[in-house]
Amino acid sequence: MVSLSGLRGQTTHIFPALSKSYYSKMVDNLKKVLESVAAISTVKQATITSIRENSSGKKDVGVEIQWSCFNLAGSEYTHNLSNYIVQDGRIMSYHPAPLSKNVLLRQTSNSGRMTACVMTSDKDKEKEHMMVIKTDGFMITIDLKEIDKHGKVYADEEFSCLEWSPDETTLVYVAEKKQPKPTSFFASFKEGSEDGRGQEFLYRNDWGEQMKGKHQGVVCFLNVNTKELRCHELPDNLCPAQMVWTADGTGVFGVAFESQPFRLGLVYCHNRMSKLFHMDMNGTFTVISEGCSNVRTPRVSPDGKKIAFLRSKVGGPHAKCSQLCLLSWPSKQERIVVDVVEREKRIHDDHLFFGIYTFSGLPRRCWLKDSERLVISTVSHSDIVSCVIHTTDGTIVEMPHVGSHAVTDVFDDYLLVNFSTLAHPNQILLGCVPSKGQEDCIKMNQVTPTREIPNVSSLEYSVWEFVNDTPHPNPKYSDISISLLYYGPVSNTKGASKRPLICWPHGGPHSSSINSYSMAATFFVALGYSVVFVNYRGSIGFGQDGVDSLPGNCGLTDVDDVHKATLNCLKRFSEVLDESKVFLVGGSHGGFLVTHLAAQYPDFYKAVAARNAVTDISAMPAVSDIPDWSFVESGFTYEHDKIPDGATLSRMLEISPISRIDSIKAPILLLVGKNDARVPPSQSLYFHRLLLARGVETKLHLYDDCHPLRKVEVEADCLIHIALWLGKHWTEATE
Secondary structure, three states: OOOOHHHHOOOOOOOOOOOHHHHHHHHHHHHHHHHHHHOOOEEEEEEEEEEEEOOOOOEEEEEEEEEEEEEOOOOEEEEEEEEEEEEOOEEEEOOOEEEOOOEEEEEEOOOOOEEEEEEEOOOOOOOEEEEEEEOOOOEEEEEHHHHOOEEEEOOOOOOOOEEEOOOOOEEEEEEEEOOOOOEOOOOOOOOOOOOOEOOOOOOOOOOOOOOOOOOOEEEEEEEOOOOOEEEEOOHHHOEEEEEEEOOOOOEEEEEEEOOOOOOOOOOOOOOOOEEEEEEEOOOOEEEOOOOOEEEEEEEEOOOOOEEEEEEEOOOOOOOOOEEEEEEEOOOOOEEEEEOOOOOOEEOHHHOEEOOEOOOOOOOOOOEOOOOOEEEEEEEEOOEEEEEEEEOOOOOEEEOOOOOEEEEEEEEOOEEEEEEEEOOEEEEEEEEEOOOOOOHHHOOOEEOOOOOOEOOEOOOOEEEEEEOOOOOOOOHHHOOOOEEEEEEOOOOOOOOOOOEEEEEOOOOOOOOOOOOOOOHHHHHHHHOOOEEEEEEOOOOOOOOHHHHHOOOOOOOOHHHHHHHHHHHHHHHHOOOOEEEEEEEEEEEOHHHHHHHHHHHHOOOOEEEEEEEOOOOOHHHOOOOOOOHHHHHHHOOOOOOOOOOOOHHHHHHHHHOOHHHHHHHOOOOEEEEEEOOOOOOOOHHHHHHHHHHHHOOOOEEEEEEOOOOOOOOHHHHHHHHHHHHHHHHHHHHHHHO
């Protein structure tokens, strides 16, 4: 545990006057606090590795957990593997082992006898190879660069897959299509190779933010015994993704993304045109889904006769309520199991269900062994909840939970769940799903122990909702609730000083703040702040009406919702919070909101930290990888060939924070990724210049990173600079 007494000195708050000597001491103490909370690893993946009957006739369940650690000493995320055996309520754990940072993809076969890894080399990061490790001690390595049939293997969360065939002889994955090496016209040309002369400076449209170098993928079948590699390109410039094997192993199902007339940013955007397809081992390609929609994460039932997948409408908001669909195989008959929920729906045991919302799609293994039920996780107001879906009649059974429960794996009716709350770090739970109609009686057992957070009580958070009393421009949406997640003490000890409050709205805007563990929020609570997260109207998890309420009203209803939520929080915890010390932190659309709030309430908020903030929507269509976002959120439709007219640009500018910049008084810290393709750095750089010209106190930090600012050294620098910035102005507000 890190004591904060050294930070407080003789004052009642953390940050006294910033003399040079005290600045050094303060930075050292901030580092200690960050090191303390960074020591709490998070769960990256949890998998059931085996289920075996023991001598007493009960089941032994093997579990493997991949932990991710915010490694400040190494300035990188470090991953390690921990294995457990669950025996009749007893847990046996084995020594954790570090996972090589050279592993791009990793998958164990269903039998557990082989594990395949796509690896890079320490000597040559451009060189990739497949390594197959067998339980008998044998290892196969296949040099993919030497075979030279494709470019880099895709390891992102949108396209990538690494799946074993049922007979465990062949792997399927996605890689970049092989291209001629681009050279100058004056470079030498080797006979027999493809001629890439004159292509040295050719622009190739990729898939945007975090997808640099991904242009055109191919389906790759690799036989690990013969080392034969076959690559198949899809027709019409379609890009393959998310493949899974047919039950008989004669082919795969996958998702094909449309890339014409040009590629739009794909990360966080489940409104892009895609199709479900089947491909046999010879590369014969067939589209098997119907209509014009976004489909993703196909999952084959244990009997091989059904494919479950998610479907969303193309266009409009980037995130929205999805349908759960089922396609019968080989008849290709398609039906909707769970439809879009406009507001709410009564389900089993009178629970309320608000629809399916998930950025990660269906779990890789989600089917129960009866091939009739599957398990999903979805955002429900401020929680992630898990539900069993009966595919025969659409019955939905919500499993009991406190906080957020996200399904990580399902195997032979056993279920792994990642449980956490704002003040409860990730914990893996295991349960066996009961028979139909009894799913809500599931008993979850701990696989990993409860962990405490240094300097933060596990009880210091609260979640509640209210309805904004200001009517929405469309009365249909006026009664949609706004949820708040408060992290900090809920009562004060006698004589204790009141705490400053950080209002932290999420980005998106069609995203959500979830009641799950956050290292960043914990850092600030440990420093003596309280934090409130706001799910304003437009957030996911409140029915499709909640999503639809915001486009055309950005800069208006979302700003008002967040400010009213802040006032609501201050009133609710008036004994704890100091209403004269309220600060703003937000990124992307959250940055849009905090700069708006600073302008619309210039005397209320004392300082602002904005990460990759949208400040001028009218300047976004020409530079962002998602030009459609600017049109949709401003209340217009988007077409690929659309040129915004004067009225459209005027409206975009009118609802942007930059149009209110003359009202800003609060000091503003801008944290910017110079490689951000989503909200390019020009948004913050220009805003920074205008603030300087108006005499507003401002600083800008420019990082070699992209939109999330998630590199370890970058995020650590951001957190400490935000703490210094807010701390300085906390001090000034006290004096």
